């Protein structure tokens with residue numbers, strides 16, 4: 001399927017495809033049973049990505065990336081998403097990818113030099129600490145309880161976070177904390193750059209979780225107790241933390257969607273390959289109409305998702321926040337990707353459950369996508385709010401209400 005992508009976007013995605021076919025997928029296939037790769041392999045993959053000229057496409061050249069626009073990067077994100085290793089190789093892996101984007105948007109020169117450039121180079125790892133255990137911030141971020149108070153030219157952070165992806169390995173934690181307790185619940189929060197080795201940062205545990213896959217990032221529970229950071233570690237504007245978080249999350253949701261659509265496409269490709277070779281009941285499985293129709297449906301849904309993601313990215317590129325289109329993409333892509341992977345598992349029988357193929361890793365990985373970066377219901381809430389904004393009451397004028405005295409009686413037909 002050909003999309004309305006620029007020539008540059010297409011060229012980079014083609015090189016990314018070559019990297020995937022020639023380097024990443026062979027390494028993925030060598031791993032026995034979905035085993036995690038070593039940091040040495042990650043370094044080799046990144047070196048290869050540089051050789052293919054597809055390393056950090058979304059980052060400006062001055063910080064070590066390739067300087068593609070957000071929109072032009074998307075097809076490469078999709079290529080990268082075809083394997084859990086592709087995103088790591090091309091440095092488009094969450095959560096660093098979103099954090100790099102946030103630093104690029106909100107960071108000052110010193111913050112960019114200290115954190116953004118080493119992150120792009122792969123010398124640092126980062127985590128984004130927003131979610132808290134019950135009854136702190138979760139789906140409803142205004143419930144945030146972590147606080148930061150000013151003390152001279154320092155900030156003191158106290159709080160409790162969890163599900164900070166890569167939090168155990170991170171060198172840098174970006175922490176959302178309330179800085180103005182009197183402000184409206186959706187305001188008065190700020191972001192802080194917290195070195196993971198700062199006094200008072202305690203990684204309690206890697207929360208045991210479904211999935212993990214080939215590069216096995218942690219999801220950390222972290223306590224912040226009396227953590228002092230200097231004034232310069234405030235990221236972006238004071239009390240504008242939610243705005244900055246939104247600037248990170250909007251595009252990050254679309255890049256997530258593209259990575260996952262790559263995963264969905266690869267799953268369908270594997271399903272088509274398997275069913276084309278596997279015989280049963282006097283023909284190949286790919287001859288069975290029930291399977292063909294389901295694959296046709298999944299391909300259609302994936303096409304709709306890809307088109308909608310590009311439309312939302314175009315709107316963002318034009319300066320629109322595109323909140324509703326982004327929510328639509330997020331909830332739709334998460335669900336159709338999950339369905340496509342589930343279908344591929346089914347089509348491949350026991351091989352779908354086994355770990356010789358990547359489907360089982362994909363299956364475990366995709367489930368989180370309907371929860372992270374806003375659960376389905378939270379995005380549907382955003383969509384529904386807009387949908388109900390301008391209800392055309394006049395459409396119901398012809399209807400009869402109980403006991404309506406103003407209604408003309410008529411027997412005319």
Ligand SMILES: Cc1cc2nc3c(=O)[nH]c(=O)nc-3n(C[C@H](O)[C@H](O)[C@H](O)COP(=O)(O)OP(=O)(O)OC[C@H]3O[C@@H](n4cnc5c(N)ncnc54)[C@H](O)[C@@H]3O)c2cc1C
Pocket residue numbers: 095127128129130131137138139140162163164165166219368371372373374375376377378381
């Ligand atoms: C793998 C993984 C990685 C993550 N990485 C990070 C990270 O790096 N940094 C970070 O800060 N957080 C991270 N999170 C946390 C994630 O952002 C939250 O899990 C998510 O925002 C939901 O919050 P919650 O878990 O507290 O769910 P809750 O708020 O307890 O909601 C539970 C469920 O209730 C339903 N629900 C919620 N609101 C409504 C509503 N209004 N109407 C109807 N139903 C509703 C939804 O189905 C939701 O899943 C991660 C989570 C996972 C699973």
